Amino acid sequence: MPSPFHLGWFLQGSSVQAWGEPWTGAIGRDWMMPELFCDMARSLERACFDYVLIEDSSYVGESFGGSTEVYLKHGIAVPRQDPAITATLMAAATTRIGIVPTFATFTHPPYLLARMIASLDQVSAGRIGWNMVTGSSDVAARNYGLDRLPEHDLRYDMADEYMQVVNGLWDSWEPGAIRADEESGALVDPTKVHAVDFEGRWFRTHGPLNSGPCPQGRPVIAQAGGSPRGRQFAAQYADTIVASIKGTAGMKAYRDDVRARAAAAGRNPDHVKVLYLVNPCLGETREEAEARLAARKARAERQVPQLLAFFGKITNIDFTKYDLDAPVDTLDLRTNGHQQSLDDFRRVAGKKPLREALLAYRGSSGSVELVGTPDAVAGQMAEAMEAVGGDGFLISMSDVSRRTVAEVADGLVPALQRRGLARRAYAHAQFRDNLLEF
Numbered sequence: 001m002p003s004p005f006h007l008g009w010f011l012q013g014s015s016v017q018a019w020g021e022p023w024t025g026a027i028g029r030d031w032m033m034p035e036l037f038c039d040m041a042r043s044l045e046r047a048c049f050d051y052v053l054i055e056d057s058s059y060v061g062e063s064f065g066g067s068t069e070v071y072l073k074h075g076i077a078v079p080r081q082d083p084a085i086t087a088t089l090m091a092a093a094t095t096r097i098g099i100v101p102t103f104a105t106f107t108h109p110p111y112l113l114a115r116m117i118a119s120l121d122q123v124s125a126g127r128i129g130w131n132m133v134t135g136s137s138d139v140a141a142r143n144y145g146l147d148r149l150p151e152h153d154l155r156y157d158m159a160d161e162y163m164q165v166v167n168g169l170w171d172s173w174e175p176g177a178i179r180a181d182e183e184s185g186a187l188v189d190p191t192k193v194h195a196v197d198f199e200g201r202w203f204r205t206h207g208p209l210n211s212g213p214c215p216q217g218r219p220v221i222a223q224a225g226g227s228p229r230g231r232q233f234a235a236q237y238a239d240t241i242v243a244s245i246k247g248t249a250g251m252k253a254y255r256d257d258v259r260a261r262a263a264a265a266g267r268n269p270d271h272v273k274v275l276y277l278v279n280p281c282l283g284e285t286r287e288e289a290e291a292r293l294a295a296r297k298a299r300a301e302r303q304v305p306q307l308l309a310f311f312g313k314i315t316n317i318d319f320t321k322y323d324l325d326a327p328v329d330t331l332d333l334r335t336n337g338h339q340q341s342l343d344d345f346r347r348v349a350g351k352k353p354l355r356e357a358l359l360a361y362r363g364s365s366g367s368v369e370l371v372g373t374p375d376a377v378a379g380q381m382a383e384a385m386e387a388v389g390g391d392g393f394l395i396s397m398s399d400v401s402r403r404t405v406a407e408v409a410d411g412l413v414p415a416l417q418r419r420g421l422a423r424r425a426y427a428h429a430q431f432r433d434n435l436l437e438f
Contacts, residue, residue, distance in 0.1 A: 002420045004438050005385050006392030007049045007413070008100075008275050010242065011037070011400070012077070014054055014086035019075035021299075021399035031079065037086055038093040040405050047409040048423045050435055051098030052090065053131055053222055053242065053394065054083040057313075058107060059140040064309035065320040074306050077313065084116060091124035098431035100129035100222050105158065107135070107144055110165035111205050117219050118170060118211045126215035126430035131222040132237070134159050136314060136337035152336050153229045161200045163237050168196040170218045172208035220432050225258075226340015235261030239435060240273040242394060244341065245367055246348050248387040251276055255388060273391040273435055276384075278366035279398065280377050282407045289372045293365075296399075300359055307362045311345070314338045324355040366396060374407075378415035385421075 016031045030036070041052055060078050061071040071078055083101035091099045101120075103113055113130075121128040134155035135141065138148040149155060177192035196207030224242040225234030234241050235258050245251045259269035281296065283289030300307060308319040316337040328349035335342045349357030368384045370377045381393060397404055416422035428434050 002382065003385075003390070004421055004423060005381075005390060006240075006273055006275060006435065006438075007047070007416075007422060008051045008053060008240070008392070008394045009040070009044055009049060010277055010394040010396035011040070011052055011054050012396065012398075013056055013080045014083055016075045016079055021401070032081075034086060034089045036400075036402070037090055039402060040400075041090040041094045041097060041099070043405050043409040045094045045097040047413040048426060049097055049413075050392070051100050051129060051220075051222075051240075051431065053100040053129075054086055054090075054102055055131070056080065056083045056102040057137065057140060058104075059137055059143050061309060061313035062139055063312040063316055063318050064305070065318065070305060070309045071313070074303075074309075076306060076310050084120070087120060087128070088123070091120065091127060094127075095125075096127070096426045096429070096434075098127050098129055098220060098434070099124065100131050100220065102131040102133055104133045104135040104140070105155075105162045106141065106146065106149065110162055110203050111169060111207075111209075114166040114169040114209055115211045117166075118209060118214045121214040121216055121219050122212065126432075128214075128216075129220035129222050129239070129431060131224075131242070132159070132163075133224070137316060138336075149336065152227065152339060156229045156233045158202050159233060160236075161202050164200065165196070165198050165203050165205055167218060168198055169205065169207050169209040170214055172196055173213035175213075175217070177213060216430055216432050220435060224340075226338070226343070230340065231258055232261055234258060235267070235272065236265045238272060239432065240275060242277065243274050243367070244277045244344065246344060246361075248368060248384055250344075250347075251367055251384070251388045255390070271436060275392045275394045276367040276388075277396045278368060278370055278381075278393050279396055280370035280408070280412060281365060282372070282374055282377060282411060284373065286372050286376065289376075293371050297359070300362070304355060304358065307358055311341075311358065311362055315342050317342075319354070322354055325353045327351045328354055328357045367393075374411040374415040375418075377412055378419055378421060381416065382419060382421055 044052060057077055060068045062068045064070050087099045087101040117130050135149050141149045172194050174192035177189050179186050179189050193208050196205055198205050220239045221237050222240045223234040223238035225231045243254055245254045255274045262269040262272045281289050281293040283292055312319045314337055315335040322331055329351050345361050348361050370380050395408055413422055417424050426434055427437050
């Protein structure tokens with residue numbers, strides 16, 4: 001029998017989705033309301049997805065020409081509502097699927113983060129994760145009273161300490177601390193709740209957490225470590241990793257590296273699930289799918305400034321300073337932001353001109369190209385997983401709508417299920433248990 005793999009959805013922020021893309025016109029009127037996201041969560045739960053990850057950033061981009069104009073005009077990651085609100089509503093609309101909001105370590109003090117995530121885990125009956133990020137933008141840092149973000153690797157040093165704090169807070173309640181003993185009148189066993197009294201270089205807290213224990217003990221941790229320092233962090237702490245790596249050879253090398261790092265840190269590497277970002281292009285026939293892919297690429301060619309603005313937002317690079325016809329390998333591109341994204345872009349670009357390289361990188365289908373009927377794409381996904389070794393895929397679409405969600409949930413997933421590649425039912429009630437099912 002083939003080995004099943006995990007499925008998640010990488011939702012690019014909450015609020016506005018896919019402005020200007022086909023089948024998304026109503027978003028301009030209805031962007032404040034959560035129905036699209038709740039409907040999406042219910043559809044993906046019906047398809048037995050492991051989780052929905054809500055990506056986030058808490059600033060309006062201004063790296064493209066030093067202006068917010070292109071970001072505001074084209075709805076590039078703005079408006080965005082707080083993911084804690086969206087996550088709560090999505091969790092309330094479902095009963096099994098994992099919900100993973102994104103929060104940065106520099107935006108939330110450890111106690112506040114630990115309490116909020118524990119509360120979400122409680123009200124969802126053990127289905128919450130946290131996409132842990134260290135931040136990538138000095139613009140965002142200024143929104144929180146900082147002059148700029150610390151240097152890239154130092155942010156991960158600080159995150160190591162941050163994780164010690166939040167894990168200590170989540171562990172401050174032992175299993176069985178809630179007695180709810182009506183005969184004795186004791187709700188909580190005081191001997192099983194402990195102060196943390198952590199004082200480190202950057203963070204300190206007293207504890208214990210007053211919200212009570214997480215149903216899962218600790219929430220599921222998602223992370224997107226791409227640089228060597230980021231991979232080391234992810235291998236030590238993450239339960240699932242968001243990976244954007246082009247080609248099966250690079251995907252396999254990345255997974256092998258992370259698993260080796262996890263083993264060296266004393267963890268079971270099978271407990272670290274690496275999911276690769278993909279953007280499948282589906283059709284009832286191969287010809288229809290190829291036509292839709294051609295239309296997608298044509299739209300990308302008309303949106304080069306927007307693509308450059310978005311890539312500049314996550315890398316802190318002002319691409320208006322560069323000639324679009326200049327070979328990428330001649331450009332001095334540096335970042336204190338998403339290093340893996342920039343490194344992967346350079347690797348894919350080679351000597352291509354900037355415009356061509358950007359369209360190949362940002363206008364493509366993700367880690368591997370998936371084009372065809374649902375059954376054909378299911379076969380392509382199976383081949384990729386066989387080459388890589390596991391663990392699954394994160395669907396990440398630029399044109400999120402009820403139509404595209406339905407094509408995946410009601411078209412692609414049944415094709416995967418027929419091949420034995422996706423679960424037909426959840427085996428467990430809680431998120432982490434389902435993630436560790438296979």
